[in-house]
Amino acid sequence: MLSSDEKLVERCLQGDDAAWEQIVRSYAKRIYNLSYRYTNRRDEAEDLSQDILIRVYQNLGSFRPDMGSFQSWILKVGRNLIIDHYRQTRRYQQVAGTEELEKMSITDTASQSPERSIERSEEARFLRDGLDALSPELKEAIILRDIEGMAYLEISELLGIPEGTVKSRINRGRLELAKLLAKRRGLPGWQA
Amino acid sequence: MKCPQIEERLSEYLERTLPASEMEEVAAHVHGCGNCSALLEEMRSALLKCRSFPVYEPDIALIDRVLLRTTGKPRTRSFRELLDQYFLRTLLTPRFAMGAVVTVLFLTLSASLLLPRAASIATALSPREVFRTMDRGVQAIYSRGLKIYDKKNEWQAQLSFFKNNMFNRLGIMIEQLDVPQEGKKKSGEPRQQQEKNPGDKTSSLLLLPT
Numbered sequence: 558m559l560s561s562d563e564k565l566v567e568r569c570l571q572g573d574d575a576a577w578e579q580i581v582r583s584y585a586k587r588i589y590n591l592s593y594r595y596t597n598r599r600d601e602a603e604d605l606s607q608d609i610l611i612r613v614y615q616n617l618g619s620f621r622p623d624m625g626s627f628q629s630w631i632l633k634v635g636r637n638l639i640i641d642h643y644r645q646t647r648r649y650q651q652v653a654g655t656e657e658l659e660k661m662s663i664t665d666t667a668s669q670s671p672e673r674s675i676e677r678s679e680e681a682r683f684l685r686d687g688l689d690a691l692s693p694e695l696k697e698a699i700i701l702r703d704i705e706g707m708a709y710l711e712i713s714e715l716l717g718i719p720e721g722t723v724k725s726r727i728n729r730g731r732l733e734l735a736k737l738l739a740k741r742r743g744l745p746g747w748q749a
Numbered sequence: 750m751k752c753p754q755i756e757e758r759l760s761e762y763l764e765r766t767l768p769a770s771e772m773e774e775v776a777a778h779v780h781g782c783g784n785c786s787a788l789l790e791e792m793r794s795a796l797l798k799c800r801s802f803p804v805y806e807p808d809i810a811l812i813d814r815v816l817l818r819t820t821g822k823p824r825t826r827s828f829r830e831l832l833d834q835y836f837l838r839t840l841l842t843p844r845f846a847m848g849a850v851v852t853v854l855f856l857t858l859s860a861s862l863l864l865p866r867a868a869s870i871a872t873a874l875s876p877r878e879v880f881r882t883m884d885r886g887v888q889a890i891y892s893r894g895l896k897i898y899d900k901k902n903e904w905q906a907q908l909s910f911f912k913n914n915m916f917n918r919l920g921i922m923i924e925q926l927d928v929p930q931e932g933k934k935k936s937g938e939p940r941q942q943q944e945k946n947p948g949d950k951t952s953s954l955l956l957l958p959t
Contacts, residue, residue: 574820581815582824589807603811607818614819684798703799728760735791 562627566620581610584628588635594700595639596646597685605642609635629714636715643693687737695730702727750774755785759792 562583568576588609593602613634620630688696701707701715702723709727713720750758755778761767762775779786809824816824826834839845872878 574816574822575825577820578812578816578824581812585807585812585815586804589811590804593805594802599805603808606807606811607815610815611818614815680798681803684795684802687795699799703796704802706800724761728757731760731763731792731795732756732788734795735788738795739787739791 560622560626563622566617566627569617577614580613584613584631585610588631591632591635591700591705592639594704595643595697597689601642601646605639609638612638625714629711632715683738683741687734687741690737691730691733695726695733698723698726699730699734703731750778752778752782752785755779755782756788759785759789763789763793763796 562580565576565580569580585606589602589606592605592609593599596602596605613631616634620627624630688699691699697716698712701712702709707715709720709723712723716723755775758767758771758775762772762779765772767775779789812824816822840849873882
């Protein structure tokens with residue numbers, strides 16, 4: 558028995574544009590938010606989401622329902638592109654230097670959209686800075702588990718690692734994040 | 750268990766997925782260890798912050814761009830979207846809102862000024878009232894014409910009276926001027942001659958008052 562997503566994919570492969578539009582509408586928000594967690598920039602997240610959805614469309618034929626759900630598959634495609642983007646950004650960061658990136662970030666946050674004003678609240682910024690200080694693996698585990706609310710099994714399938722490793726990464730990530738946040742707030746007695 | 754072993758289990762302790770015996774052991778340790786207790790609280794706080802991280806709505810143009818670059822067709826718009834795009838978005842612009850407010854104020858003021866008079870205006874424009882007004886107007890013009898005519902007659906009578914009066918006075922004055930200075934005899938001669946001449950009667954008659 559095919560799920561509704563799988564039926565949509567089938568219709569899409571038969572050339573039904575309305576089915577593809579339905580898929581885009583269903584997953585655009587999820588993919589956009591996932592991209593945003595990694596990039597922390599609205600424009601980058603939009604470009605990344607666009608690239609991910611286009612890649613999904615181009616590779617719909619390679620989706621196999623017996624290998625996992627469509628959601629897992631689409632998130633895998635998204636994650637691969639996000640990692641590619643991360644590597645490119647890191648290279649750019651090494652070339653451009655932190656100060657330039659900070660300036661770019663300030664310019665970006667200067668826009669007066671409601672989203673930005675919420676984002677600029679101290680709590681969100683504090684947490685975002687803490688997440689950025691984690692290693693990519695730990696940050697990814699925290700994003701997927703604590704922000705995106707995915708189950709251990711889903712994360713395990715998505716990342717292609719055992720569930721035990723996922724749990725271990727999440728625990729380490731939470732510990733490091735907690736220590737970092739406490740240290741930044743100036744709480745004494747931490748062995749970070 | 751010592752602190753490093755407790756730290757390994759704190760995440761699962763928070764999610765309550767540890768076996769019951771380990772849950773009790775971690776609880777007992779955390780209760781007695783200030784460092785682990787503070788770390789646990791910090792983890793809980795970070796976890797709550799992560800879970801309340803804002804979820805953003807992507808720009809609707811993103812969907813449009815993706816569809817145009819894949820199927821080549823724009824997204825189908827619902828009635829609500831079309832309404833928003835062509836009507837509500839225009840309505841909700843500050844300039845339009847200001848204009849609408851000014852228009853409403855103008856209409857309200859105009860109505861409050863004109864409505865009390867509207868009934869009388871409507872009555873005045875009924876055919877019966879129009880006919881009556883016209884009739885009144887014609888009557889007024891006629892009576893004014895009559896007055897002017899009377900006035901004209903009055904002026905005419907006064908003029909003719911003045912004219913006759915003037916002629917009489919002139920006649921008397923001429924008569925007095927005709928009297929010869931030498932005496933009554935000479936002056937009486939032409940009178941006799943006048944009486945003798947019947948053709949001159951007309952001239953003397955003209956001097957008589959009418």
